[in-house]
Amino acid sequence: MPRPLVRRLSAAVAAIGLAAVAATPALAHPGHPGHEDLGAWAGFSHPFTGLDHVLAMVAVGLWAARRGGRALVTWPATFLMAMAVGFNLTAIDPAIPEAGVLASVILLGAFTALNRRRLEAAGLAIVGVAGLLHGMAHAADIGQAAPTFELGMLAATAALQGAGLGLGLSLRRTDLVRWLGAAVAASGVVMAVTG
Numbered sequence: 436m437p438r439p440l441v442r443r444l445s446a447a448v449a450a451i452g453l454a455a456v457a458a459t460p461a462l463a464h465p466g467h468p469g470h471e472d473l474g475a476w477a478g479f480s481h482p483f484t485g486l487d488h489v490l491a492m493v494a495v496g497l498w499a500a501r502r503g504g505r506a507l508v509t510w511p512a513t514f515l516m517a518m519a520v521g522f523n524l525t526a527i528d529p530a531i532p533e534a535g536v537l538a539s540v541i542l543l544g545a546f547t548a549l550n551r552r553r554l555e556a557a558g559l560a561i562v563g564v565a566g567l568l569h570g571m572a573h574a575a576d577i578g579q580a581a582p583t584f585e586l587g588m589l590a591a592t593a594a595l596q597g598a599g600l601g602l603g604l605s606l607r608r609t610d611l612v613r614w615l616g617a618a619v620a621a622s623g624v625v626m627a628v629t630g
Contacts, residue, residue, distance in 0.1 A: 475584065487537055492514075493596070497615055510562045513563045513566065514596065540622065541627070544616045548616035548617040
């Protein structure tokens, strides 16, 4: 394997490892009193507090990079817009969007690994539903922190997607993006099994 490629892969593995070590239970989810007083910084830092968030958002960028073309812009933008809508929708049962967030990690990773060409419209829909579910997971507990919390969270989401895009584009000529997608999906499965 060429030396620059080894360095890029090592950097990617180190970044994912740091995210995994830093990930803690998400502060904005139910059961964490006081979140209604949080502002933009809390919203920005929130996606970095849960591995499910980090993996899903990076996977959107990775998958968009594999697709190329319009997906480079439309898929991350669709995720962000759907997430903004989701902030204003509460689920009948809070467990539904939480399960959806975990499912999005598995699906986004799997579709990144597979990268089927016929999935253009379906891919956009998958990214949109994932964004909606990520927003809905926070709808009930954002409270009076909106819109500053929401804006911070959207900014962090864009940054994580940008990291996935950058990594995906730098590795696009290799098979490593496919393997990173598979690793994201496998991580989602592990999180689902270990609960």
